[in-house]
Structure formats: C-alpha cells, structure tokens
Amino acid sequence: MIRVLCLRQLLGLPQLNIFIADKLAKVKYSRHLSRGALFGCQYRMYSTANVDHEDMSKIRNIGIMAHIDAGKTTTTERMLYYSGLTRHLGDVDDGDTVMDYMEQERERGITITSAAITFHWDHHKVNLIDTPGHVDFTVEVERSLRVLDGAVAVLDASAGVEAQTLTVWRQADRYSVPRMVYLNKMDKPGASVGLCLSSIKQKLKVQPLLLNAPIGTGREFEGVVDVIMMEKLVWNSKICEDGIKFEKKLLSQSDGKLYEDALKARHHLIGQLADIDDSIADLVLADTKLDDIQSEAVRKAVRSATIQQKIIPVLCGSSLKNKGVQPLLDAVNLYLPSPMDVHHSFIDFYRTDLCALAFKVIHNKQRGPLTFLRLYAGALKSGSTVYNINRQCSEKTSRILQVYADDFQDMSTAVAGNIVLIAGLKQTYTGDTITSSQSSARAAAREFHKTKATDARNSEELGAPILAGVEVPTPVFFCSVEPPTMALQKQLDFALECLQKEDPSLKVDVDKDSGQTILSGMGELHLDIIRSRIANEYNVDVDLGPLQIAYRETATESTEVEEILDKKLGDRHHLVKMKISLHPDPSATQFKHVILMSSREENLDHVKKHQLKAIESGIQSGITNGPVLNFPVINVTVHLHSFHLGPGTSIAMVSACAAQAVHKALKQANTVLLEPMMILEINTDEDKLHGILSDLAQRRSHVDEIQSRQDTRVVRAITPLAELMGYSTAIRTISSGMATFTMELSHYEQMMPLEQAKAIERVTGFAPVL
Template identity: 30%
Template sequence: MAMQQRTERINVGIFAHVDAGKTTTTEHILYESGRTRALGSVDAGTAVTDSLEVERQRGISVRAALASFSWKGVQVNLVDTPGHVDFLSEVERSLRVMDCAVLVLSAVEGVQAQSEMIWNALRKLGIPTLIFVNKMDRTGANPQAVLKQVRTYLSDAIIPVQRPLGSEQSYTGAADLWSEPGDSAERTGLLETLAERDERLLDLYMSGEPAELAVWKSHLQAETAAGRLYPLVYGAAAKGLGIRELLDAMIDYLPRAGGDPEQPVSGIVYNIQRDKSMGRMAYVRLYEGTIRNRDAVRIHTQDVQAKVTQIRKVEGGKAEDVGELAAGDIAVLYGLAGVRIGDVLGSPDAIPQEAKLAVPLLTVRVFWPADTDDQKVIAALQELADEDPLLDAQWLPDERELHIKVMGPIQLEVLGSVLAERYGLKVTFGQPSVIYQETPAQAGEGYVAYLMPKPCWAILRFKIEPLPRGSGLVYESVVRSSDLLPQYQSETARRVPEALQQGLRGWEVTDLKVTLVEGNHHVWHTHPLDFAVATPMGLMDGLARTGTKLLEPVLAVRIVVPEENGGRVMNDLVQMRGSFEPPVLQGGRMVIEGRLPLATSLDYPVTLSSFTKGRSTFTSFFAGYEECPPDVSAERTRRGVNPLDQAKYILSVRNALQG
C-alpha cells in the first residue's frame, strides 16, 4: 500500500544554448506554478535561480540551480543548467541525475552548435526529451525553418503537438492539436508521423475510421516516455506565453521518477556549493531508499560514514528543511564534510552511467600578490576543485607554481570573481596554454631490469601498440601468476596510468594498448614497491623506442557572418589550419561549418566579432584530438625526474618512498 500513497515526481533538466531564453523560461515556470510571487528577470539581475553575484552581473547561469514546485498534483524538481560552453562540466553532471529533459531552442536562431551537443548527450543516455521553441514573438522567428533544422540536425522523430497562432509580434500563443476542434493540416501531419512509425496506428489511419484521439495521444505519451519520440511545443517566455502549456506537456509526456524508499540507500552527489553559515551543500539525487535528518550515511566512494544534519529543498536563495529525502527525489544535504562531486551514497547499484562531454583543453597558471599566504590560495582552489573536479588544481612545491585546467576564458573570469567574493583573494591568471597529448608513433617494446642498488628485484617487459583516436589507454597482462605474483601484477597495473601522465614531451600519453608480456620477481630481494619504481622506467624505455606523435585538441565550429565577410572568414580558417564544408547562404548570411585546431583559434572569436562589428556568431565544441602536422611542436616541462635517466630516477623515487 505504501507505494499508492507516494507523490508522483518528475526530475526534469532544462537545457539550452546560451541566450535561447532558458533562465527566463525557468523564472516563468516558477511564477506560473505559484512558487514565486514576483517575476525575476535575467536582464535586471533578479532571476531567482541566479544566486551568485557574478551570475547577476553577467546574466548567465553558472551553477545548475534546483527549484521544486507542484503542478496538477505532480511534484516537479527542475534543474536549471548553464547554457555557456565553458560550464559544460556542470551540464554534464546535471544530465546524469535527470529522468527527462526540456531542450529550449530559439525560434530565431534555431539549432545551435551546443543545442546539438546537448541533444547528442541526451540521446546517448536515452533521456526522454520535450522541445520548447521559445522567442516566437521576436522579429525573424521562423517555426517552419526551426522544425526543418531540428529534423535535420537533431532527429526526425521530433513532432509538434501544437499549432502556432500568429507570427513574430502578432504571435498570441499556440493551439493544442489534440483538443482543437476540426481538422488542421498540422493535426493530419501529427497523425501521419505517428502512423508511419507504428503498424497498428497505420492500419487505423488507412481504415478511414474517425480517429479516437485519446488512443493516438496515449501512444505518443508511451513513446515519449520511452525516449523514442519527442513532442515539440511553442512559446514566448518573456511574455509568459506558452508556459502553462509547457508545464502541462511536462506532466502529460514525461515519465515519473522510480525507486523504492524501502530499499537500501543508493544516491549520487552531482553538485556541491557552499552556504556561508551552513558549510558544504551536497546536491543529492536518491535512486533507492530514504535518508532522514541525523542519519549516518556511508560515502561509498571514500569508504567513510558521515552524518546528515539537515535536508533542504532550495528555491533560489530560499530553503526549507524537509527532514527526509526519499527514492526518486532530489534535495540538498548538509553535514557531509568531506563529500565531493560524483561521490556515491550507500550502494552504487542503482546509479546510471555518466555522459562525458566536458574536456578541459587549456591549462593556466595562477598568480597572487607576494604578501598573500600561498596555502590560502591552494586551499581555496582545492575546495573549488571539489566542486568542479575538472579544475584539477595542481601545486608544484619545487617550482612553487599552481596550475588549473579550464574550458575557456569566461570560466576564468568567474573563478576570479568567486575567489575574490568567497575567499577575499585577489588572483590573476597567466596566458591559457593548450593541453596537448602524445601517442606512440609505432608499435614497440619497453624493458626494465631493476636489480640495483640492492635490496630490489623487478623485471618487466611491455608491448606498446598505438590505437585509433579516442581509444584512451587499454592495459592487459598475459604473464602467468607463477612468474609474477598477483600482488606485483596489480601494483604494476596501478602504476601504468600514472606513468603515462608524462610522455617524451611531457604530455599525457593516450590511444595506446600496453600489454605486460614478461615479468619476474625474486623470492628474497623483491620489495612490493619495486614494481612501482620499475613500471615508469619500463614504459618510458618503450616510448623512447616507439617515439611519440603530438596530438592537439580540435573544435567543430559553426560560424555565421554577413555574406560580405564570408571570403575573409574562409581565408582565416585556412590560415589557422582549419578545414570547412562548402558554405551555405541563408538570407544574406553565410553559414560556415568546419574543424579548427584550438591552438590557432584561441583569440579568433574576438577578432571575428570586431571585423564583423558584432554581426556574427562563433559556436564551437570539442571534437576530439587529432595529429599535429610535423612542423608543430609543443613541450611541457617535466615534473620530477625523467625515468629515462634511470640512476637519478631510482634515487629520487626511493627517497620519496622512504620519506
């Protein structure tokens, strides 16, 4: 019986390309649902979900905010995500905990590079999705063109369930195709699209029987919940048009959250923020079980227990203590002191896979005034790296340097203001430099016999083979445990990824298969850590024999410029070692799509904007690593002693291990 009493719940992420009007849509949803009494505005800096000072100043949502409300008896957790590509890691983490999504597109700009990228991630994870075409009241709004684009770039299974009334400034809303009287071309289109995809409905359609619309609609609901069809609705969020209908569509088409509150706890921390008075706030999606105030929870990934002091639902700056968090719900937990993003609470069994979109491509050195305590800056950035693990803050004590990884310049601007606002620290950043990678130039072998100075004994032989781009590192051992004991084999396996963090030129080595083909230990002389010392020497010996090729990050770009600037842009792309498809003309504008090395194009968006006098758009996203031409070289200063200098390396590692 307990299951009957449970509130129906939807966890929906709201996603969009920057400036498609996503935060405005969220504000109106909260207003219409009665959650907020006054409308916030992004432009006026009063948006409820933008709580950071820097968000209010810049008018962009940096943090994925969580808002909860009820609509027609269904509890909705709405996760608003940042639309800017520099904050993609935040989008990626939100995706993981969503059961369904609303993708906001602009009726003027249509499908932009990032909308496409988010769409691909939603499809990869099989997340049911609604499309909301916003800004229908703007000059240049063209729903037919947008529909054509979504079916070309996103999916031909996207189906409008409304008919727009009026256009541009005379837009007054949209009629629901299921309930409007009479037959319209749009309704016929809707039924035909459904019939094309289902034998039973096709028979019904061909029989000429009067359509029982409820049957068709329930089919669309089931197919949407299964992530196979995607309803599309229209609106103009800034005027509040289409918001109630969007809420109805969410309740109509999107699936309810599952999970059993009686099962053992299984949840994940997908976001961390700080509360000035309460400390660390852990945003948790619970898949199974129930957590109550003062419960001790096991943080599975760290193997520690932590006590929950409060469970709150947050509605933009305001929070209420709800006392418990049950399966299928999302809330903020307080009291979990050492918790990090990605930590699993309880059992990991019920937690879905992750979509990997964000790859930081730039590394930046952090500088601070001489009278500032180094440790304060290091501690602050470590804490921020707990909130965004991709920052990967690295302190190099010998060089007294602090380095972080970032996605782009806006992220640096935000980091600078967070460090000033939250920690009172004034920092500056060096010039961002591109993160390259290395890969073996050919197959080969690496060998090490670590037998001196005694006591030690470790012999290893590795086969190294290059793999296709994007393969990462694959490791296996074909050595019998009688030749090399399992504990020595696992020590070797553990050290391989570490050893490949720095190749011949100092960059991480990737896209290779490493196979341990020979290994020996000595009954008397071997110490378990001998294999920790030997593995990097064996691998570097192998890389010195195979040689390595340099790989650079490449962006997929979409550039829209006035026609008269097209020639210059194509010339610029060639100069930057880019490649592009034949350009497409769209009403006086030229659309150029192609690929561009990040290293040559770091400043190009600014250059483009200045010579087109702001009448251009440059959208890009990471498309993978590709081989650099032979004339491009990039070295990174090695940290620590190079394992190729074996005598010096052995001494330094032994000292470190003993220390």
C-alpha cells in the same frame, strides 16, 4: 466557447495556482474582471499543502538545456511565475532572475552553474534544474542530466539546432533521458517551425512530433494551436501583459484555414503515432475515422512513445513575450516520465534501503559544504547517519533542505524520487553513492554477487553496486595561479580545494619543477570566472599566468623494451624484470588495462592479480608525462610479454619498474604532440562572410559547411585551439561586432613538425632543432 486563465493578483492570492476548467465546462468571459469579482469564471486552485510529496507518479525531475541565448533561463523564470512561486517576471538583462543568482551570472547575463528549484503545477511536484548553455560549463549539464528523468531542450525558432544543442543532446543520449523540444522566440523575424523540424530530423536524428502549431509568426505571433485537443490558445498582451491570462476555445470550421491546418496536423500526428504505437495502429486499422480517435488515447500514446524515446514532442512559444509557457508546463506533466516510469536495475539490490547519488557539491559560508542528492530508493531523515560506498566511510547529515535556487527550506524526511540538498557531508564528492549504512552496502553487495559472480573472475572482490558517476570532459586550457603574498597561500589552497570539489572540470596540480600551482579548465571564460570567484568569495586577489594549451602526446611507432629494476634498500633486495611493447592505437583514448601476451616461451598465468594492478598503476603513471613536453600520452596500448619477480620484492617496485619501462618505450617510439581541434560555429551577416572566411584560412581552419538561415550565414569549421586564443576580440573587429561564435572540443590531431616546433618554443622558450 472561451475559457480564461485568471490573474492571481486579482484574487489577492499570489501563491495559489489557478487553472483552466475542464474542457466541457462553460465559462462566461468578461473583460471587466476585478478583485473579488470573477463574473462566473470557473477555475480550480490548490496550494502546495495539498500535493502528496510521496506519490512518485506526481513527481517530475526535469532539466532545461539548450544552446547559449536560446532562452532557457527566461523560460524557467516564466514557469516559476505562472506556478505561483515568484511574484515578478525575472529578466536576464535586468539581472533580477531567480535562477541566475550568482554575482558573476547577473553581471555577464549567462548561466554559469546549474540551479535547482522546486515548484508545483497542476497537482504535480516539479524538481527543475536550469543548466548553462556555454560550452565552458558543459560539466554542469553533464551531472544534471545524470540524475534527471526528463529534459526540455529549448531551441531558438529562428536558428533551429545549433552547435551547443548538439552537445547537450549527445549528453542526454548518454544517460537515455527522454526529451521534448520547445521552440522559443517565435516572435523573432525569420522564426520557422518548418526549419526547426527539419534541423531536428537532420542533425539530431530523431522523429519530431508537433503538438503545438503557432498562430502567426514574427510580430504576428499571438498563440498556439493544441493539435491533439484541437484548441486555440491566444495571449492578448493588451488585456494581460504578463501572460498569465489567455483565451482558449475549441476550433471549428468557422476558423477557416486555421481549422483546416490544425486538422491536417492532427491527422499527420496520428499517422506518425500509428507507426510506433500499437493502440493507435489498431484504431487506424479498424477503419476508425481519424477525427473520432479520442484525445486521451492520443495523449497516452504520445506519453508512451516519449518515455521510450521513439519520438520527440515539439511545442512552441515566446517566453520573453509571455506566450506558450503554460502549455509547456502541462506537457511536462503529461508526457515526461515520473521516477516510477524510469526503472534503474541497481535499485533492486538495495530494496527498501537508501540508495542516492551525490551529483553536485557547493560551499555555503554559513552552512559549509552542501551536497545535492538524487534519491533512487528508500528514504532519508534529517540527522541520520549515511554510508558513502565510494569513500568507505560514514557521515552524519545535519539537515535536509529543499532547494529554491539560492534559498533553502528545511525538510524532516526526503523520499525516493526527489532531489534534495544535504548539509553535513564533508567527505562526499560528486559521483559518490550513498546508502543507509555499511550493513546496507554489504547486503546490496551480496545481492549483486548473485547476479554478477558468473561473469566476474573473482566475485569476492565485487563491492556494493555503485551508481555510475559523471563523465568529466578533458580540460583544454591551463595556467599558473599565484596569491599576492605567500601569507595568503593557505587561503588560496582552501579556495581551490572548495572550488575543485564543486567543479569536477577544474583540475589543480602543482608543477614538480617550479612548485607553481597549475589550474586546468574548459576555456578562457571558465578560468576567468574561477579567478573572479576566488577574489569575490574567498577574498584572495590572485594573479593568473598566461593561458596555455593543454596538448597531448602519442607514439607514432611500435617499440619493445625490456626493463630491469635491481635495488637493495636496507636489508631487502628488490628485483623486477619485465618486457613490454607499446603500440599506436587511435581508438584507445584512455589507458585501461595492459594486454597480456602469453607465448610458448613465456606463460603469464603466474602473474597474480595484485601484481597486474601494480604493473597497470606504473604504466598509468608513466604515460601521465610524455617525453616531448610532459603532457599526458593518449592513443597507445601496452602489451606485457614477460614478467619476473624476485623474492621479497615490494609491490611499489613493480610499479616503479613498469613506469621506467614505459618512459623508455616512449622515447624510442617517436612521440609527437597532439593539439586540440575545436568545432567552431560562427553566425554572421552575408556582407561580413568573406572577411571571416579569409581570417579562418589564416588560422589553419577547415571549413565544413556554410548554411543559410534567412539573412544570416552559419559557418561551421574545424580549427586548432592554438589559433583561437583571443578570437572573441578578433571576430568583433572583423564583423564590426555583428558576428557571434561558439566552439567545443572535437578531437586531438597530430601536429605538423613546424607547428610542433612553434608549440615547443611557446611552452619552453627555446626553439627545438628540426
């Protein structure tokens, strides 16, 4: 029995989706399909008008995430084509993809910014975000995963779990996003499902559940076996080059070893589910034959376990060869959660009022700032006024837009569960919570107080509940930026303001001593693309100064100081006395609160809350610039031992005294530099391995492990960032262009005195006295 997914082009209806008929329907297959003549082939089709956009159970908010070059964008382009949204197969190498629409993306062949798009598949609405794979743009992955209900992790089937895969996986763990894995590039030599399943278990520490087994590998890869349905799906590129048509038939004993392997895989799958799902366990314990367990029951169990993140469904295919993408789309609908399946407790506080998170801001030359919103509760109408809880201001929306990469379509209303683009919000930033009105925020705050007042020291200070924002990684590079003429300074300031609003990982500061504008970013590529965008989008051909490392500073000794601020300004006398101690603490990556150290001699209960906030503000200001090279100080805790305030003293003086005390303590605490250490992963041929290892030894690297993947070697090392400046050029020379590498921030590590002296000389131009 063969069932065929027919060509849209043959129907002359490219915007319609044609699906395989029900598994019991008998379909006669003909090689002579022609326009208007389907020869008995049964199919069903629908247009987007038939989809109920308000049925949250039919909505999927998903992201595509992976290591660089694993095939995310290619997979997304196939999804758009098979769903009927596009009429051509976009190719990254040709620079004609829908999702990589920026000029920089098409020139470099990489994804730089996360792109959103909406399409329909099997009566479901899919809001999809294609995320970057390069570590320099990890914040794009971070803020996308923050608002998604599910994600598809794409792996290179010949490489398994790679460095950036681990990074994006940890980001998804942070937001508890249910995931599935798609093993792409099954047509590559060395592609191995076993290798991938093993690396998923060992590196990601999760339980993979193989749903689609490959039929052949390498050049022999022709399709997959649906393990649950016991069906064979085969794509014949000679009959249908674009992969929209494929054969599907039930496996039988006549298929020999393929049938036996599929049956064995199905039994193993049911055994895995029996350990985590009660319904399947009951069937197994009731001595039900494994072959008799209904496919629908298995699918239901897989969906439940996926949403609870007990297992990770695994599918396979080759997106570039147009094989295996349709089963992946079916799996998205079947196993990843809808907005109804992911309950957020804060929704209860807003009830039917609007509750949305602004997770991204872009600038459009015609429309101005455009804000991406994920709606969690309520509805939003075009032209309505909304209230920004974080900024405590009201703004009017001008338009609601449905996003199709760089194209937009107007909507009159957006409802909970959707991701939309809003025009008109000029004061909204990434991470802000939006609600219907100020009264809605107050009502939510009252509900919030009822549940939190017993745990809070002062329930009156609790505002309306806000959605957790996006965690922005620490920049590791910085450089100066200057316009060609002073007349363009204002234009540059506007460009940087817009870009900083779009990209939270880009930091812009002004050096107090030199007056130069300083850019801080995630890497060389990140800052280079910022420079290109300023030139191309804002017509300012800026000059970037030499790239420098963003070091950190820390104290190596505990110290205690007493500070007195005694000043008379005008007719007011200001007097502040405080004693603090500063202590090294490797676990304190960021300063949060000062620790009160009450004693018999000094009781600090008299310190009021606004005074404590002023002290903490001063401490925060004091550790922003360390005494060695004015870099931020980390890994320290501050204790307050005594505090006295003269009558009439302003709060600003309290902060100033605390900042002076911290500066004094840091000078006495033997402050040293910390340098960023990077996780470096290099893929190279066997014959180039020795040269690469020799070079790493000269770069103060510590090699953790060397793995074998077929005919290649994977070197994983911890290396100081200062030693990796221009490494892309060096590794091309050493390996004759055959090696590739990725790196990401691991941690900060104390420098040796000699290396610290070199760093100080590089930054200041003067060699310190050792």
